[in-house]
Each structure stands twice: as C-alpha cells, then as structure tokens.
Amino acid sequence: MSQPKPLNNLVLVDRASNPQTSEGGIALPTTDEPQQFHGKVLDIGHKVSAPLVAGDTVLFSRYSGTEVKYEGQSFLLVREEDLLATV
Numbered sequence: 001m002s003q004p005k006p007l008n009n010l011v012l013v014d015r016a017s018n019p020q021t022s023e024g025g026i027a028l029p030t031t032d033e034p035q036q037f038h039g040k041v042l043d044i045g046h047k048v049s050a051p052l053v054a055g056d057t058v059l060f061s062r063y064s065g066t067e068v069k070y071e072g073q074s075f076l077l078v079r080e081e082d083l084l085a086t087v
Contacts, residue, residue: 013039
C-alpha cells in the first residue's frame with residue numbers, strides 16, 4: 001500500500017495506537033479513549049530542517065497535525081514546528 005508524500009515542512013506520521021488490553025490482560029473499552037500524542041515518522045517533506053529520518057518516534061502536541069485518510073489508512077501530517085521531541 002502506498003502512502004502520501006509530504007510537501008514543504010510537513011512530516012508524515014503513523015500515530016501510535018492505543019493498547020486494547022492493560023498490562024494485566026484486562027480488556028480496555030474502545031470508547032472515549034485518549035489519543036496518543038506520539039507516532040512513527042513515515043516520511044518527511046523536502047523543507048524539513050530537523051534531523052529526522054523515517055522510523056524515528058516523535059512526540060507532538062495535542063492539537064497539532066491534520067489527520068488524512070489515504071487508501072483506507074489513517075495518517076497524520078504534522079508541521080515541523082509542532083514536533084516536540086524525538087524518543
């Protein structure tokens with residue numbers, strides 16, 4: 001499956017999914033679950049100056065990014081200045 005190519009200073013991120021079970025094995029409800037604010041970098045735009053490569057895990061703020069769906073898969077496009085850290 002192909003993925004969109006980010007332009008300019010955008011970073012394409014695969015947002016981390018919420019766990020479906022707790023560490024103790026208890027099934028967690030999927031309604032009203034908090035969103036994760038980290039994800040894996042899939043691709044970077046050509047004007048990104050940060051030292052990022054595909055595969056890095058990044059942290060971003062709560063309201064940053066634009067969620068896009070492409071070929072049935074969800075991605076997040078985040079501006080470089082909205083990235084907080086790499087982990």
